Amino acid sequence: MGRAPACCEKNGLKKGPWTPDEDLKLINHIQLHGPGNWRNLPKNAGLQRCGKSCRLRWTNYLRPDIKRGRFSFEEEETIIQLHSILGNKWSSIAARLPGRTDNEIKNYWNTHIRKRMLRMGIDPVTHAPRLDLLDLSSILSSSVCNPTILNVSNLLAGSQPLVNPEMLKLAAAILSLKQENLIPIARNLQENQIFDSLMQNQVQPLQLNQYQTPVLQQGLFSSEMSNQLVQANNLEGLCSKVATFGNCSDNSIPSDLNEDFVCHPNHGNCSSNPTVPDIQENSDFQSLYNSNQNFSFESVLSTPISSPTPMNSSSTFINSSTEDEKESYCSNLFKFEIPEGLDFDEFM
DNA sequence: AAACGCCGCAACCGCCGAGGT
DNA sequence: AACCTCGGCGGTTGCGGCGTT
Numbered sequence: 001m002g003r004a005p006a007c008c009e010k011n012g013l014k015k016g017p018w019t020p021d022e023d024l025k026l027i028n029h030i031q032l033h034g035p036g037n038w039r040n041l042p043k044n045a046g047l048q049r050c051g052k053s054c055r056l057r058w059t060n061y062l063r064p065d066i067k068r069g070r071f072s073f074e075e076e077e078t079i080i081q082l083h084s085i086l087g088n089k090w091s092s093i094a095a096r097l098p099g100r101t102d103n104e105i106k107n108y109w110n111t112h113i114r115k116r117m118l119r120m121g122i123d124p125v126t127h128a129p130r131l132d133l134l135d136l137s138s139i140l141s142s143s144v145c146n147p148t149i150l151n152v153s154n155l156l157a158g159s160q161p162l163v164n165p166e167m168l169k170l171a172a173a174i175l176s177l178k179q180e181n182l183i184p185i186a187r188n189l190q191e192n193q194i195f196d197s198l199m200q201n202q203v204q205p206l207q208l209n210q211y212q213t214p215v216l217q218q219g220l221f222s223s224e225m226s227n228q229l230v231q232a233n234n235l236e237g238l239c240s241k242v243a244t245f246g247n248c249s250d251n252s253i254p255s256d257l258n259e260d261f262v263c264h265p266n267h268g269n270c271s272s273n274p275t276v277p278d279i280q281e282n283s284d285f286q287s288l289y290n291s292n293q294n295f296s297f298e299s300v301l302s303t304p305i306s307s308p309t310p311m312n313s314s315s316t317f318i319n320s321s322t323e324d325e326k327e328s329y330c331s332n333l334f335k336f337e338i339p340e341g342l343d344f345d346e347f348m
Numbered sequence: 349a350a351a352c353g354c355c356g357c358a359a360c361c362g363c364c365g366a367g368g369t
Numbered sequence: 370a371a372c373c374t375c376g377g378c379g380g381t382t383g384c385g386g387c388g389t390t
Contacts, residue, residue: 017358017384039375055376056359091378106379107357 014048018057022047026054027062060103067099071108079105080113084127 029045038051082093090102117124
């Protein structure tokens, strides 16, 4: 696997995947002489590789302290939390996850977490709700508080609609519920501060880069950053509420909403409590985000890099769970899936 | 069974900063 | 100050496995 290194090709050095024999040579040499001096290592170890290739092979794969296998829930939680603070500083994130390499974390982020966040309507870069979803929140905010304001046809009119039509359907669904004397829901939404916080967000999108290393060094956890995480959580709550209602066989739901938002049949929450869905339902993934509200730098950064006790040592691993099961955490959390017809790239 | 397409991840690329001369 | 070497980092690529048609 992997690509052929240009430098190796130029120098007549071997390229591509490592063979077990090469691995053995590299391991034996490092066991005898230790890592380092990568430039001369290949020659001394009898390898037809460039030093850089040897170093990467060692640090990303052969190092004895590397932990293989699936990421635990605790690890995933830590990655997301740290990424919200550090951004794509994979080496810094890896330093807090004993046994994991920056490359492994980067890969896991790009292939699993990032995609899941997109599905959840969370921007994986800023960890804030997606802007198009914020548009929805502004519609809801104004219309729930002042129902005379909303004119759906105006929002969709013109060559460039103000909002994504799919989002508008969601808004229409909520307004429909409100008109069916479901005011408490709207009030509950407001109690979650979703409107205020999201409105702020809409005006000033989060610039997470400003919270990188300098903030870390100061040991501060920005309240604004915390708010962003909470806001993301709140938006999830909104989605949960809306989509849970969509799961009801209630005639108050516009038919076109049900067409586009596929609800999972196994949720069945509406039957037990059809009017006020509980956004605090058990969900590992939701608790993950909820935990951000209580997140402190100390809790993460206090773990020594070389700590003999991995931070997940006492946690419940979900290594045995399949990716589908992890996905189900999300679907349980939000009670809806983005319609397949929606092109995420279109919103990026 | 073969063809096709998607996905995960190992490995490379290119750039940068630190340290030495 | 300028240059060079080395190691590290984030971004990207593409092979191989696997599921689907």
